[in-house]
Amino acid sequence: MTRKIVPVIMAGGRGTRLWPLSRAAAPKQFLRLIGDDTLFQNALARVSDPAVYEPAIVVTNEEFRFLVAEQARELGVDLSSIVLEPVARNTAAAIAAAAVVAANLFGESTIIQILASDHEIGVDESYVNANLIARAAAEDGKLVTFGITPTEPATGYGYIEVGGILPSGAHAVRRFVEKPSSAVAADMLAAGSYFWNSGMFMFAVPVLLTELKAYALDVLEAAALAVDKAAKDLDFLRLDCLAFERSPNISIDYAIMEKTSKAAVVPSTFAWSDLGSWDSVWKTGTQDEADNVASANTTLVGTRSSLVVSQGPHLVVSGLENIVVVASEDAVYVGRMEDSQDVGKLVKHLEASPATSKLTEIHPTCYRPWGGYTSVLIGDRFQVKRIFVLPGRKLSLQRHHHRSEHWIVVKGTAEITVGETVEILRENESAYIPLGEIHRLANPGKIMLELIEVQTGSYLAEDDIIRIADEFGRS
Structure with a gap:
């Protein structure tokens, strides 16, 4: 049995509250919102001390499996297991499965820590102390949650009322409170004995x-x-799948935490946010002298207390205050800061229309185990993509029924297979893939391979791929 903590990182959620950057197929935990690393990578980094933690178990789904593996590889972080949920069943079933996996890997008496992959957390002395107290309470037989000291009467979080202190330094849980009205939240904030329910255990x-x-x-x-x-x-x-889908669709709070007599809470003062809306991204970001948080590729003039983020065109914002402007490659959101909580309603409005539903589902940049691609231009019977392939990776050996392709290398070195012919292409060199021909693209070099692909044909969707051989098990 290990004496270390086994981290369990929940990374299967599909969120759209940070639209247009976050989509169903590209949720916020895998995005680089402001900094160089994703929220998922930040979560991995927090549990990377080998003196304290075993390699993490990550619970995710089929669609995100290669994102998880690749983002861990980028950090040089080993994982104990990547557990794939066949269907969504909320946190109770996911945590139960992860606990069984942890017991199989590390022993039945293992201590696990449940962490979200999409929270922003300040790691300081109070964070370390909270984890030490939580471990001691767990060793004493308690089911421990972390309560965050509220900084405002927020209505988007559940609350925990704390009871008496326990020998470990944790507190008994007096009760859990659902997301309150603003008046109730203000009363709880004034009482001083209520904490935000962080969803960490x-x-x-x-x-x-x-x-x-x-x-x-x-x-x-x-x-x-x-x-x-x-x-x-x-x-x-x-x-x-058949076994897992039998589980009720229920959270760990409803399943046991609100029923057990063994619940304990560690009141915590470290900085924490679930980044559930654009105003929370602004609050946790690095603000300039005008209280603005801005990404690269932006220019702000006479603008105050605003969030401006672009992963597409250069944004110029002039003479505004308390607004949010966020641009992806294919959509722009502009709204008042105080209306950030309503983005979810806007997404439902977009989902309801066939003309805009895809804007909530698919991001122009899609990641694959070998790299990924960005859709640059889509027209009648043609499509242009930017393809990027990681060093040493290769796409599946494949063919298409309905399209031909032209590849132009713009960076790096490409190994091109067309039929029986294999050749090396370098920058500014190109290849043509006739309709129906077996082909493959690989990066034999040490740097990222980038190329422009022009597809032409009667049907250009991604499901027109017949895989003949694939090193990622997709054939």
Whole structure:
């Protein structure tokens, strides 16, 4: 049995509250919102001390599996397991499955820490101390959650009322409170005994499984069977779908935390945000002398207390105050800072129209295990893409029924297979792939390969790919 903590990072959520950057297929945990690293990578970095933590278990889904693996590789971080949920079943089933996996890997008495992949957390002395207290409480048989000291009467979080102090330094949980009205939130803030429910936990696996057996047996049975029947696929553990989907769609709070007598909370003062809206990104960002938070590719003149972010065109904002301007490659959002919580409603409006629904689902830049591509231009019977391939990676050996392709190398070195011919192309050299011809693209070099692909044909969707061989198990 390990004496270290086993981190479990929940990375399967599909969020659109940070639209237009966050989409169903590109949620916020995998985006570089302001800094160089993603929120998921920041979560990995927080649990990277080998003296304290074992390599993390990441729970995600089929669609994000290669994003998880690649972003961990970028940091040079090893993972214990990447567990793939076949269907979404909220946090109770995911945590139960991860607990069983942790017990199989590290021993039945393992302590696990449940962490979100999309939270912004300030790692300081108070954060370290909170984790030490939580571990001590978990070793004492408590199911521990972390309560964040509220800084405002927020209505978007659940709250925890704390009870008496325990020998570990944690507190008993007096009660959990649903997301309150603004008046109730103000009263709780004034009382001083209520904390935001962070969604972070520390459990000893046998205690967690015992409480699941007592209060949510159907969740435990479904998750345990899904792990028992799981299939190993490259670096991924695929939970059995038929077993896992039997679990109720329920959170860990509803399943056990609000029922158990063993709940404990660690009141915490470290900086924390779930980055659930653009105003929270502004609050946690580095503000300039005019209280603006701005990314590269922006110019602000006479503008105050605003958030301006662009991953597409250069944004120029002049003479405005308390606004949010966010641009992706294919959409721009402009709104008042105080209306940031309403972005979710706007996304539902966009989803309802066939003309705009894709703007909520697919990002112009899509990531694959070998690299990715950005859609540059789509027209009638043609499409232009920028393709980037990581050093040493290759696409599947494939062919298409409905399109031909032209490749032009703009950076790096490409190994091109067309039929029986294999050749090396360098910058400014090109290749033509006739319709129906077997072909493959690879990067044999030491730097990123970038090329422009022009597709022409009667059907250009991604499902017109017949994979013949693939090193990522997709053929």
